[in-house]
Amino acid sequence: MPLRFYNTLSQQVEDFSPAQDNTVRMYTCGPTVYDFAHIGNFRTFTFVDILRKCLRANGFKLNHVMNITDVDDKIIRNATAQHKDLKEYTTIYTQAFLEDCATLRLERPEHLVPATDHITEMADAIAKLTAGNHTYTSDGSVYFRIATFPTYGKLSHNDFSGNIAGARVDVDEYEKADARDFALWKAPKEGEKYWDTSIGPGRPGWHIECSVMAIKYLGETLDIHAGGIDLVFPHHENEIAQSESLTGKPFARVWLHAEFLMVEGQKMSKSLGNYFTLRDVVARGYAPEAIRYLLCSVPYRKSLNFTFDGLKSASTAIDRLRNFKLRLETDKFPEGMHEPFSARTAAADQAFSDSLNDDLNTAQALASVFEYLRDANSAMDSGEFRAGNVPAALSFLAKFDSIFDVLRPTAQDGQLSDTEVDALIEERNAAKKAKNFARADQIRQQLLDQGIILEDTKSGVRWKRK
Ligand SMILES: [Zn+2]
Secondary structure, eight states: OOOEEEETTTTEEEOOOOSSTTEEEEEOOBBBTSSBHHHHHHHHHHHHHHHHHHHHHOEEEEEEEEEEEESSSSHHHHHHTTOOOHHHHHHHHHHHHHHHHHTOOOOOOEEEGGGGGGGHHHHHHHHHHTTTEEEEEEEEEEEEEGGOTTTTTTTTOOOOOSTTTTTSSSSSOOSSTTTOOOOEOOOTTTTTOEEEEEEEEEEEEEHHHHHHHHHHOSSSSSSEEEGGGGGIIIIIIHHHHHHHOOOOOOOOOEEEOOEEEEEETEEEOGGGOOBBBHHHHTTOOHHHHHHHHHHHHHTTSSEEEEEEEEEEEEEEHHHHHHHHHHHHHOOOEEESHHHHHHHHHHHHHHHHOOOHHHHHOOHHHHHHHHHHHHHHHHHHHHOOOGGGGGGHHHHHHHHHHHHHOOSSSOOHHHHHHHHHHHHHHHHHHHHHHHTOOOOOOOOOHHHHHHHHHHHTTTEEEEEEEE
16 A cells, blocks of 8 residues: 555545655754654654654665754743843753654654744745735734735635634744734744844744755655644644745645644643643653653544553553564464465555554554464464464564654663673673683673573574563
């Protein structure tokens, strides 16, 4: 099945391929680094990670840009409250964000770009919009005049032709001619950080940063633009208005949006006491790979109910997968190949890929894996499963893990890392070779004390964590 996505712009499921050569030009909206990111944010970033991996599994190369919003009202407010310089403040939370992404095993985009590194380009873009009569100035701030962009609303499918006077569609506190108009450039306020530019002093609005950095790194028309569903309007609508007014070309061919995350069936909010950063959940003792599994397990266009029971089920599911892998690696199966089971593996492998290609249906993909596990375990119990069936089964598991990435356990605080375990095992092998059995036994015990079990097999030593 060819890769296909639901495109918010066309409201249709469409076959996907990049417009030029084999490279997908993709932009996804990144974090505003004013605090630790919460698990709702990470639902979207995990979806983007799955998206990247599925694009690559289809043979495409990636050129992916993600912004870091390192100037905005909340950042300025928090930095001021903590008597920190803007850069000093945002560096802390940018670093925290990157650490959290690593915890969840999210791949780095090819370009991770802070907004404040692109102020000159943003000022230039605003000057160009002004030259095209798309802006007006009020009290030193520059606004985009929506009335100059007749197709405004085409992404969110909102009809703006009626009377919308009084509707607030953008949150800023400046004077504008039409409720829809939004700030491209904000005049300096007393005591706030500002930049001196060709269009005067001030700082950029949020929307312009995405348009400018997307076009700079990816060209005038992107293959994919993605983000959370809450960004469709007004943020993405505004990105389209600015970008298409600048270039006269379609801004993005395909728009993908991830649905909301709920916690225990409720909207996450600080006042309900169900607001969690990734760090909060990890601190409760849940393995990062279980959190990742839960975040990936629901297709991105469905809202995800994050529950602690769900996290426990995710851990159980991962254990089943790891045990199955260990069984494949360590059990002795009868020689030969069981042809019907070989066909069963091929069918599961195909169903897995087809499900993901069907607009990233991760739930269906996981179902194909677990149905296969059940069949394989019973084929092993009945003796049908043969040694010749092992390589294809392992390669199917590897394909699964190249997307879901949950089989490798995360080292806990004070625990040996995978690399350290491997190094000790190597040392133990060398000790055995040198007939230093005392040292070899000592290492086995040291690993056992750390909860690591060694299995000597024909093809070498395998290990797992208890
Ligand atoms: Zn954006």
